[in-house]
Amino acid sequence: MSGAGATRETGAVHDAAAARDPRTARGIGMLRGALAVAGKDLRAELRSPAQAASLFVFALLVVVVFHFAFDLTAAEFTTLGPGILWAAILFTGVLALDRGFRVEREGGRLDGLRLAPMAPSALYFGKVVSVCTVMAAVELVLVPLAAVLFNQPFGGWMARLAPILLLNTIGFAAVGCLFACITTQTRHGDLLLPVLLFPASVPIALAAVRATGHVLAGRPLDRFAHWIALSGAYDLIFLAAAVLLFDHALDD
Amino acid sequence: MLQRLPLALAAIALPLALRQAFLVAPAEQKMGVVQRIFYFHVPSAMMAFLGVGLCAVLSALYLWRRDRRLDVAAEAAAELGVLFCTIVLITGPLWARPVWGVYWTGEVRLTSTLILWLLFVGYLLLRGQAGADRDATARFAAIVAIVGALDVPIIYKSVEWWRGLHPKVLKVSGGGGLDPAMGRSLLVCSLAFLLLFAALFLERLRLGRLALEVSALEDRAARIEEGGGAHA
Numbered sequence: 001m002s003g004a005g006a007t008r009e010t011g012a013v014h015d016a017a018a019a020r021d022p023r024t025a026r027g028i029g030m031l032r033g034a035l036a037v038a039g040k041d042l043r044a045e046l047r048s049p050a051q052a053a054s055l056f057v058f059a060l061l062v063v064v065v066f067h068f069a070f071d072l073t074a075a076e077f078t079t080l081g082p083g084i085l086w087a088a089i090l091f092t093g094v095l096a097l098d099r100g101f102r103v104e105r106e107g108g109r110l111d112g113l114r115l116a117p118m119a120p121s122a123l124y125f126g127k128v129v130s131v132c133t134v135m136a137a138v139e140l141v142l143v144p145l146a147a148v149l150f151n152q153p154f155g156g157w158m159a160r161l162a163p164i165l166l167l168n169t170i171g172f173a174a175v176g177c178l179f180a181c182i183t184t185q186t187r188h189g190d191l192l193l194p195v196l197l198f199p200a201s202v203p204i205a206l207a208a209v210r211a212t213g214h215v216l217a218g219r220p221l222d223r224f225a226h227w228i229a230l231s232g233a234y235d236l237i238f239l240a241a242a243v244l245l246f247d248h249a250l251d252d
Numbered sequence: 253m254l255q256r257l258p259l260a261l262a263a264i265a266l267p268l269a270l271r272q273a274f275l276v277a278p279a280e281q282k283m284g285v286v287q288r289i290f291y292f293h294v295p296s297a298m299m300a301f302l303g304v305g306l307c308a309v310l311s312a313l314y315l316w317r318r319d320r321r322l323d324v325a326a327e328a329a330a331e332l333g334v335l336f337c338t339i340v341l342i343t344g345p346l347w348a349r350p351v352w353g354v355y356w357t358g359e360v361r362l363t364s365t366l367i368l369w370l371l372f373v374g375y376l377l378l379r380g381q382a383g384a385d386r387d388a389t390a391r392f393a394a395i396v397a398i399v400g401a402l403d404v405p406i407i408y409k410s411v412e413w414w415r416g417l418h419p420k421v422l423k424v425s426g427g428g429g430l431d432p433a434m435g436r437s438l439l440v441c442s443l444a445f446l447l448l449f450a451a452l453f454l455e456r457l458r459l460g461r462l463a464l465e466v467s468a469l470e471d472r473a474a475r476i477e478e479g480g481g482a483h484a
Contacts, residue, residue: 175399182392186381195377196396199370200403203410210414226413234406241402248315248391 030125033118037126041100042133051099052134055092059138062088063146077150082212085146086205089139089165093172094194096134097180100127105184114250124177124246128239131173132166139165152216160215167231168208174238175200181249207231255458259451262444269444277437289347291437295445296339297365302449303333304372308401311394323390324460326397328453330375336449337369360415364408371400386467 028036045052066084070076104110113123143158143165179196183189198205207227214224221228273291280287310326313319344362345355356362375396379389430438 178395178399182378182395185388185392186378188381192374192378192381196371196374199367199374200399202367203403203406206410206414230406230410230413237402237406238399241399245315245395245398249395251388 028118028122030119030122033116033122034125034129036116036118037113037123038129038133041126041130044103045130045134055096055134055138056141058095059088059092059142060145062091063142063149067149072150074151077152078213078216081146081150081152081216082209085142085212086168086208088142088146089135089169089208090172090198090201090205092138093131093135093169093176094197096131096138097173097176097197098184098190098193100131100134101177101180101184102189110250120247120250121243123250124181124242127177127181128170128173131177132169135169135173136165139169157215157218161212164208164211164215164228164231167228167235168204168211171204171231171234171238172197172201174235174242178238178242178246178249181246185251203230203234207234255454258447258454262447262451265440265444265447269441272437272440276433278431278433280434283351286347286350289343291441292445293340293343293347294438295442296336296343298442299445299449300333300337300340300365300368302446303329303331303336304368304401304404307333307372307375307397311397314390314394315398318387320386320390320464321461323394324464325457326390326394327379328456328460330372330393330397331456332449332452334369334372334376335452336445337365337372340365341369358415360408360412363411363415364404367407367411368400368404371403372397375400 063084066072066080066087070080070084072080104113114120116123143161144154146152147154147158176193176197179200180193183193183196186192207230211224211227211231214227269291273288277288277291279285306329307326310322310329314322314326344365348357348362349355375393378396379393
């Protein structure tokens, strides 16, 4: 099974290399490189639906465990629901990050990716895009299921939640991709990733939970605009920092 | 010899600091003798931030210059940061219990100090768990230290806003209305802690450099052994 995976990955690396523009010796641009990396990740996800499905099941499981543990009523969901929802999203995010980078460590695929004619930041942004897409897919399923489980009406709050989900998922993946690249190269990386990532993601967790709480309570945007600004600032700061630092996270 | 100077100075300064905190500084009106822990709590917090800040700066320099001695220094600074942060987290609740009536609250400085501690404990765990490649470990640790230090003000702001929605029941002490005699005692204690920090930092640095030399010698010995085996 891992052999089949390796062939697929190698093929994808060739795709990225083949996308190289022969007229420019410098290789492909940042954007095309990032999209090539994200594309190969997402194709790999689609080709192993059983593995991707485990992420969805895990996220749902976290919500169900909280549902039993707290025995929540519909009214209490407004206060405790945001925390439950984001606990499920961030736990699943750690798994998605670890998997996204561990797969590159096996069989030296990361070396293959580094041989692709593109900047290291293209690899980083590609990983951010693919992890965000996987997390967004989980969120897209999780939010309606949580609404059903906690007897919430379907409605406009789900649409208003979308930018909050997006901004905080990007922030989590921005630091997460940098840290996952590091921890998957160490001995007990699977345990180390959450130990490093959760304290660093405290601003994202707090901003996400508070903003989601305001949306669930139906409050106007100006009540929680500062939380959205915080998430946005976090995204920009750490995307920029990671672009500068990511090269050092790869093998020399 | 000169390297041991801070150690000697710290050995003189720390008893003086104890005297300042317990005998010279006036007793606080409401909190009484409990307040004297403040003279160790606050300097510890300063040294914790010094350690973390120093670690981040040295980490950035390491990524730039790739000098292993900078990495050793960054590790030493991080260890001291965690050490003093631990003292802050122990003395804080000891003070809070009689004064606030609780060991722990969601107070912003308390909470963000705990998160800072967790971040840099994670940093030390990463150093401990990394593989045999010393340079890779140094690069990874440097990245985590820089991200952690960048995160500190954002964490502080987010925890502040998180608490800001609740009415402030507990008034935070310290800062502006400090008696001049108390201020002097705090200054003496802070300087004593700074000397202690410098002494420990230099000792740890010496130890780290010795470890570097040992590993370099081991590498050489291994190479010679390999060579000898090939000849035999």
